[in-house]
Amino acid sequence: MDIAEVAKRSGVPASTLRFYEEKGLISSVGRQGLRRVFRDNILDRLALIALGRSAGFSLDEIVQMLGSKGRPNIDRELLVSKADELDKTIKNLTAIRDGLRHAAVCSAPSHMECPKFRRLLGLAASGVISSDSKGALSQKRRGTSA
Amino acid sequence: MDIAEVAKRSGVPASTLRFYEEKGLISSVGRQGLRRVFRDNILDRLALIALGRSAGFSLDEIVQMLGSKGRPNIDRELLVSKADELDKTIKNLTAIRDGLRHAAVCSAPSHMECPKFRRLLGLAASGVISSDSKGALSQKRRGTSA
DNA sequence: GCTTGACCTCAAGTCGACTTTAAGTTGTAC
DNA sequence: GTACAACTTAAAGTCGACTTGAGGTCAAGC
Numbered sequence: 546m547d548i549a550e551v552a553k554r555s556g557v558p559a560s561t562l563r564f565y566e567e568k569g570l571i572s573s574v575g576r577q578g579l580r581r582v583f584r585d586n587i588l589d590r591l592a593l594i595a596l597g598r599s600a601g602f603s604l605d606e607i608v609q610m611l612g613s614k615g616r617p618n619i620d621r622e623l624l625v626s627k628a629d630e631l632d633k634t635i636k637n638l639t640a641i642r643d644g645l646r647h648a649a650v651c652s653a654p655s656h657m658e659c660p661k662f663r664r665l666l667g668l669a670a671s672g673v674i675s676s677d678s679k680g681a682l683s684q685k686r687r688g689t690s691a
Numbered sequence: 692m693d694i695a696e697v698a699k700r701s702g703v704p705a706s707t708l709r710f711y712e713e714k715g716l717i718s719s720v721g722r723q724g725l726r727r728v729f730r731d732n733i734l735d736r737l738a739l740i741a742l743g744r745s746a747g748f749s750l751d752e753i754v755q756m757l758g759s760k761g762r763p764n765i766d767r768e769l770l771v772s773k774a775d776e777l778d779k780t781i782k783n784l785t786a787i788r789d790g791l792r793h794a795a796v797c798s799a800p801s802h803m804e805c806p807k808f809r810r811l812l813g814l815a816a817s818g819v820i821s822s823d824s825k826g827a828l829s830q831k832r833r834g835t836s837a
Numbered sequence: 838g839c840t841t842g843a844c845c846t847c848a849a850g851t852c853g854a855c856t857t858t859a860a861g862t863t864g865t866a867c
Numbered sequence: 868g869t870a871c872a873a874c875t876t877a878a879a880g881t882c883g884a885c886t887t888g889a890g891g892t893c894a895a896g897c
Binding site for chain 3: 868869870871872873874875876877878879880881882883884885886887888889890891892893894895896897
Binding site: 693694695705724725 | 873874875876
């Protein structure tokens with residue numbers, strides 16, 4: 546497969562594939578002339594990378610876990626700790642979602658007067674809801690999801 | 692209150708407060724000499740901003756919603772749509788969390804052989820799990836949360 | 838045999854939310 | 868009255884994950 550084929554099949558832009566190769570996340574089997582040639586299993590590897598990204602791993606962490614070769618040891622402890630992290634994030638987001646939903650129907654004259662809203666506010670202010678759960682949704686362009 | 696006091700009480704660095712003022716997110720009542728003077732309700736406003744950030748609003752969106760003055764109209768429709776967005780994100784993250792947790796205990800020789808894992812992989816690859824749910828956790832330094 | 842288009846490289850640019858730095862001003866304690 | 872810590876500004880830098888752009892190469896079709 547050449548890079549265009551991989552891009553088409555995986556949905557990952559060619560520029561990103563080159564970038565990933567440079568980072569050591571993927572590798573081509575060789576070249577035909579100048580052009581990279583990829584094996585079929587590149588698609589699995591890209592899926593793995595996508596999964597890691599969705600789970601909140603950085604590209605560097607993913608390089609660590611996947612190693613430069615084959616399909617090697619994914620550290621189980623790390624997996625668990627990421628899952629725990631996700632749990633926290635999910636709880637925070639759930640609280641916020643409920644608060645938002647309530648605020649949307651709340652009849653208090655101003656949100657500031659609503660006890661539920663103020664409680665949520667307190668959470669946000671105190672950092673219980675780490676402002677790091679922020680990126681959680683970040684709708685950019687390219688919304689493949691919706 | 693001077694900027695240092697606000698920083699101490701809110702946990703928001705002075706540099707960020709200046710940045711927020713520049714963006715129109717907050718405002719000072721005036722100056723004593725060069726120095727900004729803030730009212731007490733700045734703390735509520737900062738909490739509101741923190742909440743918005745955790746809910747995934749961008750600073751620009753927050754400016755929109757809070758207006759430059761007082762505590763005005765928070766668009767209820769927008770709130771609902773953000774809540775819906777959060778729902779999707781939560782679902783995605785939950786699926787990933789479960790997959791991660793399973794992978795951590797899965798006895799398949801390689802994760803690639805595990806059907807559950809491959810199913811998760813399929814989700815990630817197909818973009819069902821938008822790679823935009825990625826930022827969801829992004830542990831930076833300053834982890835106030837843990 | 839020459840144009841064309843898909844690939845290539847390397848460097849620089851982008852985006853959002855801040856932080857850092859350099860250089861300047863000032864209220865206050867001595 | 869002067870030193871100094873704490874404030875001020877404007878501009879530039881940071882971070883991660885890519886994207887874009889300029890300029891180059893090459894296989895294939897006419």
